[in-house]
Amino acid sequence: MLxxxxMTRHPLMAAPDMSLVEAQRFMGQxxxxxxxxxxxGKRLLGLVTRQSLLIDPGRLGSLNVWEIAGVLSGLKVKDVMIKAPNVITVSQDITIEEAARVMVERRIGCLxxxxxxxxxGIITEVDLLAHLMEMMATRHPGIRVTVRMPDVRGELAxxxxxxxxxxxxxxxxGGVAAPKAAGKWDAAVLKMRDVTREEVIAALSQVEGHEIIDIRDA
Amino acid sequence: MQQSHKPQTPILDVRDLAISYETRYGDVPAVRDVSFDIQRGEAHSIVGESGCGKSTVAFGIVNFLGRNGRIVNGQILFQGQDLVGRSPEELRQVRGDRIAMVYQDPMQALNPSMRIGDQMAEVLVVHRMMPRARALDYCVTMLKRVQMPDPENVIRRYPHQLSGGQQQRVVIGMALLNDPALLIMDEPTTALDVTVEATVLDLISTLQREFDTAIMYISHNLGVVARVSSKVAVMYAGEIVERAAVSDVYLSPYHPYTQGLMRCVPRLGQSKRESFLYPIRGRVPSPKNLPPGCIFEPRCDYARDLCRQRRPELRPIKLGHWGRCHFAEEIVQMGWQPPEDFVAQYTAERSVDAAARPLLKVTHAQTFYPVASQKLIGGKKQFVRAVDDVSIEVRKGETLGIVGESGCGKSTLVKTIVGMEKPTSGDFEFMGFDIAMPVSKRKLELIQELQMVFQNPDSTLNPSFSVGYQIGRPLRRFQTVPRGQVEGEVMRLLDMMKLGGRYYNRLPRQLSGGEKQRVGIARAIAGRPEVVLCDEPVSALDVSVQAAVLNLLLEIQKEIDTTMIFIAHDLSVVRFFCDNIAVMYLGQIAEIGPAEAIYAPPYHPYTEALLSAVPIPDPRAEQKHIRLEGAVPSALNPPSGCRFHTRCPRKIGKICETETPPWRDAGNGHRIFCHIPLAELRQMDPVVTVRPGNRLGRQHA
Amino acid sequence: MTMDAQTASDRKRNMRRLSPTELKRPKESLRDRMSIILRSRVAIIGLVIVLFWVWVAIFAPVISVHDPLAQDATAINQGPSAQYLLGTDALGRDVLARLAYGSRTILMLAPLSVLAAVIVGTFLGLVGGYFGGLVDEIVMRILDAIMAFPTILLYLIIIAAIGPSAINVVIAITFVGAPGVARLVRSLALDIRVRDYIRAAELRGESPWYIMFFEILPNARGPLIIDSMLRVGYAIFAIGTLGFLGLGLPPPTPDWGGMISAARKYIWTNPLSVLWPALAISSLVVGLNLFADGLREESTRYQ
Incomplete structure (x- = not known):
């Protein structure tokens, strides 16, 4: 879970001298x-995002059409990228939730x-979502049940x-503090294989103070 | 870990690649119309016989084509960027950082005068500007990851102080220092012994998963390919003829060439009595002179008019399975039956009279080589105990196979028998005569009866003399036929070798490897010897040629009832070819007996390890996983007791270290040199089991 | 050699089997060999120079109008003129004639002495290389001892001991050159003797002499030929040097080294008479070297 x-090892990468036009095509393709x-030596110099590819209109405002073409064709990746010290990076040994925290706090989609x-390597929001998917065993069919319980020690046990x-x-x-009920805890997902809905309801209703708030085949 | 959401751009995407070499005779198209892709983390093999252009493709990718090679067409997309037509500076950066290559000979990649640690760290210090101490630490970590024992010590050693397997580990570790996206391996285990090869192949699979590195694996060995990769492209004469997942290619090959290759390799466990090899006829066309239609057409059993007229494209035949054949579907439907006369010719039973007196009897043979003492003055003279207390018997008409890894003494034993080495002690009896003496002291009649076929086709013939002269020389020397009939006899021998009289005046350099080997065999049997000793006669040959030469040897044996001693390191070949087999380890015989008994329990633990290491060209075969630790000990100072105890996975205790093991007699001439009681040895499981399933045309009609 | 040994009937049977393309093969290989020479510009230049001198030597009587020994007291130390194309020397002899006849001696003596050195050296090298062990040790130490002397000193000692004459010059050059040849042949033999075809010959019970001269020697010929060609160059140099020191051919035999030596005294009055023979020696040596180098380069190129 690190x-x-x-992350994606061996991501696609560019040299600083790649032209902007080529980078655009490369990312598109x-x-x-x-x-x-x-x-x-694969030392990180910067990062190009879709945003970096948009040219600041102020820069081109005073130019005529021919000059604009000239400027555009002369632009290199290194002219528009976010330069290394400003790129937010992570180490490969931190946890995946730590990476998620960085991305949420900085409001960025890629580290x-x-x-x-x-x-x-490179880790993006898609990787995190994939991680969420895996954690919730999305690919495996089973009964997914959300149980609300008091936020007291020993309840999950x-x-x-x-x-x-x-x-x-x-x-x-997985579990979270119940979003709209204070003092409650949602053991959000308990996913089980080879059982029926009815069996689950029957079994879990035995537990005192617990309430099934959602149950479905997933 | 699930990969589905990762970007779909392949690590390597080669499209319509064509590479030519400029030579004295004009441009030679070595590679044509090659397309394949390798996804991230995938191991993709390219398999083919020598000269098919597989290495050229690799050199094209890393742009090491040399002065006279160049890419004439196509694209090489590496991580989405085309490498063709880039400036050398750009290429250098991409290659250094993201593509690494491992070659066959590790010594080529290592600087002999630098310590391992220094040359590994150099990559990091120069390339990544890492401080030296940190770089060395990193190298130790890397050596641990390539499972190098005692890495802290290894970094202080020089390359020559490591064994071949260890050197290759260092080279692989060095290649991975930059965490490359693509690792190209060109026959990385070909120079290694089979047990070492097995451990290196295991390592490659582990690393591929761990580093998520795409591997392009080049090999001629179908068995290795089956073990190491998931997809395979078969190359023939510069083109890819078939490409699919390994199991598809091995179990239901679509292209006649691939099918032919499969029929050429003996399966582990099959012998000449129940199976046969069906070689591909003809030879690979020269790239200067390609057929106008399908390149395989001249050698193809299914060729039709269309094949002669139009070149087939590499087309998808079914999902994920590409083939370059006009009639692939039909051919697979038809199934394959070997021609009847062929079956009759190669499967007729030959009987060996088991009660006959042995023709050759070697008892307690020892051959030691003296080595100069390391000390300047004094110091006892030491001996390499190359052959130490070996006893074998060979009866008339029988074939004895000797297997073992390099340095086990199999060649020395044979050299001692023919008289190229002087025995230290022991009895050597041949046809009732004592032959414990060098060849120069033997009588000519005796010399004539013991002849030899050599391993290396390039050095077996004297380059200065014609084929006819060289075959004729033993005839003249031994006066096998009257002087006037020598030429006629040479012609007869050439015919017997399926070469024909037009080879009479050719010089060795005008022959292919297989043809040279045939001439070598003709020269050996010209004097009509009783015993022919074959020292790895087919190991330097491509599989299709190997099959033809093995068939030839079988034919000769049937025709003139020659007795043979056959050395090889390929256990499938030995099993196929020999009646009896001796397994040697460190100068001694570990197990000896009838071929079928060696390949089934009870095993000597060493035989068991050997068998589990053999790469089998069949994805359905399941082998026990036994890997030997450490290197073969020095024959200068062999281990006490049982020589195998230092590496034996079944060692039973102190007794193995102190006492020489007894011979356990399993009956029918099958004897095992081991402390483990026979009853226990009998309880071993077979090493290889094959899941049932249909094989294409392998079984008897 | 095999064809010669064949009986007529065998040959006939053989011919029937030979396809037309097969019959052409030997011819092609000869053309191949010629093309190696023609491909190298360096080798061609060298060959042209050498052939020029060979031509001069053969047609010496035609080229020179004058007798090389005839002295013309009226024309001493003259420069080039219509009568004496390259001038005359201190005794009034025609330089052109002496040059032309001098080329005869040098082109006779140099290859002859090299041939002798190659024969002796090859023999010693093969014996040392093939037998190895003590024999090799003894042969090589003796040769090392000879090679330890500076060559020029060795020439002087030998000629001083046996006296100057054409045959003694040959002997001296053989003596000095043989160790080098022996070393080369020995190293080639050491390489070749471990090949499997030598094993095969031993297993036929062939005699050591057969193995040395029939199995090893033919495969050493390539480097040996190139080396010999370079050696002819050195030999020409050596003959020139000996002539210059007065240890070459006794006068009045025309000899390039001797000519330089004699003309040296008059270098201020008649510099050309020194220049011609000097030019002759150097051009011939350079030509031989170019040819040998070109050959070597071309033959190893595409390997």
Whole structure:
């Protein structure tokens, strides 16, 4: 559950001298939104995003059509990229939620992963969502149930004990503080294989103070 | 880890690549119309016989084509960017940082005068400007990841102080220092022994997963390819003829060439009695002189008019399976039956009279080589105990196979028998005569009866003399036929070798490897010897040629009832060819017996390890996973007790270290040199099991 | 050689089997060999120079109007003139004639002495290289001892001991040149003797002499020929040097080295008479070297 397990190793990258036009085509063709720029030894020099490709109108305002064409064709990736010190990067050994925190706080969609200034991978919001998907065992069919319980120690253990008593296994599990009910905790997902809805309801209704607020096949 | 959401751009996407070499005779198109792609983290093999252009493709990708090679057409998209037509400076950066290459010979990649640590760290210090101490730390970590024992010590050593397998590990580790997206490996295990090869192949698979590195693996060995990769492209004469997942290519090959290749390799466990090799006829066309239609047409059993007129395209035959054949679907439908006369010719039973007196009997043979003492003055003279207490018997008409890894003494044993080495002690009896003496002291009649076929086709013939002269020389020397009939006899021998009289005046350089080997065989049998000793006669040949030469040897044996001793390191070939087999380890025989008994339990633990290491060209075959630790000990100072105890996975205790093991007799001449009681040895599981399933035309009609 | 040994009937049978393309093969290989020479510009230049001197040597009587020994007291130390195209020397002899006849001696003596050196050196090298061990040790130490002397000193000692004459010059050059040849042949033999075809010959019980001269020597010929060609150049140099020191051919035999030596005294009055023979020696040596180098380069090029 570390960044190194979820990042894309060997991402597509560009040299600083790549022309802007080429970079645009490159990103379009390969359907990527972030392009790390590297120098010798894959040292991270900067990052090109879709935003960087948009040219500031103020820069071109005073120019005529011919001059605009000239400026555009002369622009290189290194002219428009976010330069290295300003690129927010992470190490590959931090946890995936830590990476998520950085991305949420900075409101960015992509983090180059570096080690000793050398680009080793890239992690994007899609990777995090993929991680969420995996955590919730989205690919495996089963019964997904959300149980609301009091935010007290030992409550989750009771729930798990009830499931264990039936001899069932849990595919995935996650919990959050219930969004609109103070003092409650949502064991958001308990995903189980090879059981029916009815069996689950029957088993879990035995647990005192717990309330099934959502149950579905997923 | 799920990969589906990752970007779909392949790491390497080669499109319509064509490479030519400029030579004295004009441009030679070495590679034509090659297209394939390698996804991230995928291991993709390119397999083909020598000269098919597989290495040229690799050199094209890294732009090492040399002065006279150039890319004439196509694209090489590496991570979405075309490498063709880039400036050398741009290419250098991409290559250095994102593509790494590992070659066959690790010593080519290592600087012999620099310590391992220094040359590994140099990459990081120069390239990444890492401080030296940190770089060295990093190298130790990397050596650990390539499973190098004792890495802290290894970084202080020089390359020559490491074994071949260790050197290759260092080279692989060096290649991975920059965390490349693509690792190109050109026959990285070909120079290694089979047990070492197995460990290196395991390592490659592990690293590929761990580093998420795409691997382009080039090999001629179908078995290695099956073990290491998920997809494979088969190349023939500069073109890809078939490309698909490994299991598809091996179990249901579409292209006649691929099918032919599969029929050329002996399967582990099949012998000449129950199977046969069906070589591909003819030879690979020269790139200067390609057929107008399908390049395989002149050698293809299914060729029709269309094949002669129009070149087939590499087309998808079914999902993920590409083939370059006009009639692939039909051919697969038809199935394959070997021609009847062929089956009759190669499967007729030959009987060996088991009760006959042995023709050659070697008892307690020892051959030691003296080595100069390391000390300047004094110091005892030391000996390499190359062959130490070996006893074998060979009966008339029988074939004895000797297998073992390099340095096990199999060649020395044979050299001692023919008289190229002087035995230290032991009895050597041949046809009732004592032959414990060098060849120069033997009588000519005795010399004539013991002849040899050599390994290296390029050095087996004297480049200065014609084929006819060289075959004729033993005839004249031994006066096998009257002087006037020598030429006629040479012609007969050439015919027997399926070469024909037009080869009489050719010089060795005008022959292919297989043809040279045939001439070498003709020269050996010209004097009509009783025993022919074959020292790895097919190991330097391509599989299709190898099959033809093996068939030829079988034919000769049937025709003139020659007794043979056959050395090889390829266990499938030995199993196929030999009646009896001796497995050697460090100068001694570990196990000896009838071929079928060697390949089934009870095993000597060493035989078991060897068998589990053999790469099998069949994705359905399941092998036990036994890997030997460490290197073969020095024959200068072999381990006490059982020589295999230092690496034996089944060592039973102190007794293995102190006492020489007894011979366990498993009956029918099958003997095992081991402390483990026979009853226990019998309980071992077979090493190789094949899941049932249909094979294309391998079984007997 | 195999064709010669064949009986007529065998040959006939053989011919029937040979396809037309097969019959052409030997011819092609000869053309191949010629093309190697023609491909290298360096080799062609060298060859032209050498052939020029060979031509001069053969047609010496035609080229020179005068007798090389005839002295013309009326024309001493003259520059080029219509009568004496390259002038005359201190005794009034025609320089052109002496040059032309001098080329005969040098083109006879140099290859002859090299041939002798190659024969002796090859023999010693093969014996040392093939037998190895003690034999090799003894042969090589003796040759090392000879090679330890500066060559010029060795020439002087030998000629001083046996006296100057054409045959003694040959002997001296053979003596000095043989160790070098032996070393080359030995190193080639050491390489070749481990090849499998030598093993095969030993397993036929062939004699050591057969193996040395029939199995090893033919495969050493390439480097040996190129080396010999360079050696002819050195030999010409050596003959010139000996002549210059007065240890070459006894006068009045026309000899390029001797000519330089004699003309040296008059270098201020008649510089050209020194220049011509000097030019002759250097051009011939350079020509041989160019030819040998060109050959070597071309033959190793596409390997």
């Amino acid at each position: 960044v190194k397990d979820y 390969n359907n990527i939104r972030h392009l790390p720029v590297v120098g010798d 180059p992963v570096v080690q000793d200034d050398v680009l080793v 009771k729930l798990v004990a009830a499931i264990a008593a039936q001899g069932w296994g849990i595919l995935a599990c």
